[in-house]
Amino acid sequence: QLQLQESGPGLVRPSETLSLTCTVSGGSISSSSYYWGWIRQPPGKGLEWIGSIYYSGSTYYNPSHKSRVTISVDMSKNQFSLKVTSVTAADTAVYYCARQDYSSSWYYFDDWGQGTLVTVSS
Amino acid sequence: DIQMTQSPSSLSASIGDRVTITCRASQSINMFLNWYQQKPGEAPKLLIYAVSNLQGGVPSRFSGSGSATDFTLTISSLQPEDFATYYCQQTYSTGVYTFGQGTKLEI
Numbered sequence: 001q002l003q004l005q006e007s008g009p010g011l012v013r014p015s016e017t018l019s020l021t022c023t024v025s026g027g028s029i030s031s032s033s034y035y036w037g038w039i040r041q042p043p044g045k046g047l048e049w050i051g052s053i054y055y056s057g058s059t060y061y062n063p064s065h066k067s068r069v070t071i072s073v074d075m076s077k078n079q080f081s082l083k084v085t086s087v088t089a090a091d092t093a094v095y096y097c098a099r100q101d102y103s104s105s106w107y108y109f110d111d112w113g114q115g116t117l118v119t120v121s122s
Numbered sequence: 123d124i125q126m127t128q129s130p131s132s133l134s135a136s137i138g139d140r141v142t143i144t145c146r147a148s149q150s151i152n153m154f155l156n157w158y159q160q161k162p163g164e165a166p167k168l169l170i171y172a173v174s175n176l177q178g179g180v181p182s183r184f185s186g187s188g189s190a191t192d193f194t195l196t197i198s199s200l201q202p203e204d205f206a207t208y209y210c211q212q213t214y215s216t217g218v219y220t221f222g223q224g225t226k227l228e229i
Contacts, residue, residue: 046223113165114164
């Protein structure tokens with residue numbers, strides 16, 4: 001059974017860089033059938049897609065965050081990562097990693113990590 | 123960007139009720155519409171993809187319909203475990219996937 005687990009600091013200072021890693025187990029991140037994505041949810045609010053990556057390293061990002069966001073993949077560790085630079089309080093959210101269907105071309109997110117809360121505060 | 127608007131934002135219902143949640147896209151998204159269920163403190167769970175395709179393990183009381191800009195999620199007979207927040211999502215616009223604001227289903 002596929003499992004995704006987010007990890008990283010729960011507290012980040014304003015203007016610094018938020019870094020999170022998603023470890024995938026029970027399946028290979030190098031599958032040609034999937035992209036791997038990051039989604040966030042500010043406390044008490046809705047869901048926002050941040051960006052997605054293919055095992056080859058091909059990425060696409062939400063234009064709202066493109067200038068501050070980098071997603072990378074490490075196939076040797078079966079992980080993918082998120083970096084958000086110059087964070088502000090508005091980046092405080094639960095961050096989810098998720099598997100994104102690619103083979104059927106419907107692009108839904110069918111497996112999610114449990115999420116990790118990142119608070120931006122001094 | 124394609125905007126997704128759900129209605130209602132919240133809904134009170136009882137066990138056994140038939141419930142319908144609506145999602146409207148700001149432009150046609152063909153069949154690229156998915157539904158998720160989220161319970162407090164949990165990650166979202168995929169219920170339905172491509173308008174009407176039930177994800178594996180999802181009870182058959184859930185169904186989806188619609189096309190172009192107007193879509194609905196229907197729960198035919200509410201069960202206690204269905205009280206949650208529901209989100210629609212469009213994946214038509216590659217690279218700019220957007221979610222609806224959510225519909226909170228309460229007792």
